Amino acid sequence: MSPPTYELLYHPSIPGRGEYIRLFLEATSTPYTDVGQSSYDEVRSICCSPSSLxxxxxxxxxxxxPALRVKGEGKNGGDLVISQTGNVLMYLAERTGELCGDGGGQERWWVQGLAMTALDLSNETHDTHHPVAVMDYYEDQKEESLRKAKDFRANRIPKFFGYFERVLKGNEKEGKGKYLVGSKLTYADTTIWHVLDGLLFAYPKELAARKKDYPILLDTFYKGIKEEKGIKEYLESGRRFPFSMGLFRKYPELDRQ
Amino acid sequence: MSPPTYELLYHPSIPGRGEYIRLFLEATSTPYTDVGQSSYDEVRSICCSPSSLxxxxxxxxxxxxPALRVKGEGKNGGDLVISQTGNVLMYLAERTGELCGDGGGQERWWVQGLAMTALDLSNETHDTHHPVAVMDYYEDQKEESLRKAKDFRANRIPKFFGYFERVLKGNEKEGKGKYLVGSKLTYADTTIWHVLDGLLFAYPKELAARKKDYPILLDTFYKGIKEEKGIKEYLESGRRFPFSMGLFRKYPELDRQ
Structure with missing residues (x-):
């Protein structure tokens, strides 16, 4: 039986939430089609229409x-469409048997909990530039953004970073500071790694000032993931989209002054 | 083999995010212990300590x-601890084989995607009274709350309600307007139902004004879930905590005027 064909349904040309799924597929060398790059109208008609049934x-x-379409895996031989980032990641882990720790056992629940926590931090980062009205411009909610970003830097970053530092420390015997769960890469690692990479883009001064407080997370772990098989090739390929005006945005006035 | 012992780890005396898990357990008549009611110190030491490893x-x-502790299901015969609401729901569905549609097939991924979307609406509702600083008082971010609540009522409620109305309509042949997926109750239903119940508490005027626009969701569906086996008994038991000052809060100034 040949492996199924995976199609990522996402906006073109930005990392966004689609990147968490791309990283899973790249880290496992799983072939996939990024539909939005060639047929964005198709993505929009499936994922963005206010009247689609x-x-x-x-x-x-x-x-x-993002959503994932899997050819021939749906009902009656049709395609299966799965939505919600964390849900797609768990599906891919189950379907491929990869990046979820010890497979059928306990670790996959830990991996999913940690990945969902990383996605919460991703959402909170987004909300620092859109705290009160998701469809309005940043410029029209800048005062509120300044206040939310201040709280985010003072309280939320330390809370999340402190948490992931502790998890890395708790797993140090097996993970050597390189993995959150067990002794090999999981999608909890790739997910928080991308959030860190986004924060280094959006809040470079804050992260520089915090670096010494989270030596495992921001040094051993962050650097280590870049060297993982699949990830390393992806980062060197030029196929990864740069951060721009998506989830992670560089507004210097929101960063540490 | 006797079923495992499930322990909910959550704050006492509020519905909160723990309620999504309680509803799963109640709807399936699964025995559980709500640890926070008798031993909140234990919950705090496991879930809220900034130094726990x-x-x-x-x-x-x-x-x-919330987190779920499952006696004897962890590594080496210890307990398994699972965190993140959506992750706990998916675990319970897999472990019990209940509330996830056609079981091993496609529907459980749809159920999880819909439940996670309902949890996103739950989070957005919370953020209407805490838009810029999660640990500060509402009264100290009231101006920002007024603006976010206005956007929430004008844009986010219609977007989410319109979505779930469409899903109910698309599944009407099987679900009769009573179920989001297939022809029987799933945890996607119990999850969005609790969000609706919370919104009816927090935004009563807005929901009254919107009722005619979403007749399946706010009438057939909302009423139907209350009659489901397990849910009906729970609602009549007096064990369900009333809404108060948690996720869903009644601040009349945030509601439609």
């Missing part, structure tokens, strides 16, 4: 991108 | 409550 295979419409 | 069975510390 269930498709022919009974898939409910996604609320928003 | 991995426990004896290797469980990483939860980032925050």
């Amino acid at each position: 269930h498709d022919a295979a009974g898939n409910p419409p996604p609320f928003a991108p | 991995h426990d004896a069975a290797g469980n990483p510390p939860p980032f925050a409550p």
Whole structure:
């Protein structure tokens, strides 16, 4: 049986939430099509239409991108469409048997809990530049953004970073500071790594000032993930989209002054 | 083999995010202990300590409550601790084989995607009274709350409600407007139902004004879930905590005027 064909349904040309899924696929050398790059109209009609209903295979419409379409894995031989980033990651882990620790056992629940916590930090980072109205411009909610970013830097970054530092420390015997769970790469690692990379882009001064407080997370771990098989090749390929005006944005006035 | 013993680790006396897990357990008549009601110190030491490390069975510390502890299901016969609400729900579905549609097939991924979307709406509701600083008082971010609540009522409620109305409509042949997926109750249903119940408490005027626009969601569906086996008994038991000052709060100035 040949492996299924995975199609990522996401906006083109930005990392965004789609990147958490891309990193899973790249780290496992799983072939996939990034549909938004060639057929964004198709992505929009599936994921962004305010009137879309269930498709022919009974898939409910996604609320928003990203979604994953898996050829032939749906009902009656149709395609399966799965939405919500964390849900897609767990599906890929189950379907491929990769990046979820000891497989059928306890570790995959830990991996998913840690990945979802990393995605919470990703959402909170987004909200620092859109604290009160998601569809309005940043410039129209800048005062509120300044206040939220101040709290984010003072309280939320230390809370999340302190947490992941502790998890790395608690797993140091097996993970050597390089992995959150067990002794090899999981999608909890790739997910928090991308959040860190986004924060280094968006809040460079804050992260520089915090670096000494979280030596495992911001040094051993952050650097180590870049050297992982699959990830290293992806980072060197030029295929990874740079951060721009998506989830992680560089507004110097929101960073540490 | 007797079923495992489930222990909910959560704050006492509020519905909060723990309620999504309670509803799963109640709807399936699964016995559980709500540890926070009798031993809140234990919950805090596991879920809320800024210095907790991995426990004896290797469980990483939860980032925050709720978490689920499952006796004897951890490594080496210890307990398993799972965190993140959506992760706990998926674990319970897999472990019990209940509330996840057609079981091993496609529907459980749809159920999880829909439940996670409902939890996103739950989080956005929380953020209407804490838009810029999660640890500060509402009264100290009231101006920002007024603005966020206005956007939430005008844009986010219609977007989410319109989405779930569409999903109910797309599944009407099987679900009869009573279920989001298939022809029987899933945890996607119990999760969005609790969000609706919380919004009816927090934003009663807004929901009254919107009722005619979402007849399946706010009438057929909302009423139907209350009659489900397990749920009906729970609602009549007096054991369900009333809404107060948690996720869903009644600040009349944030509601439609």
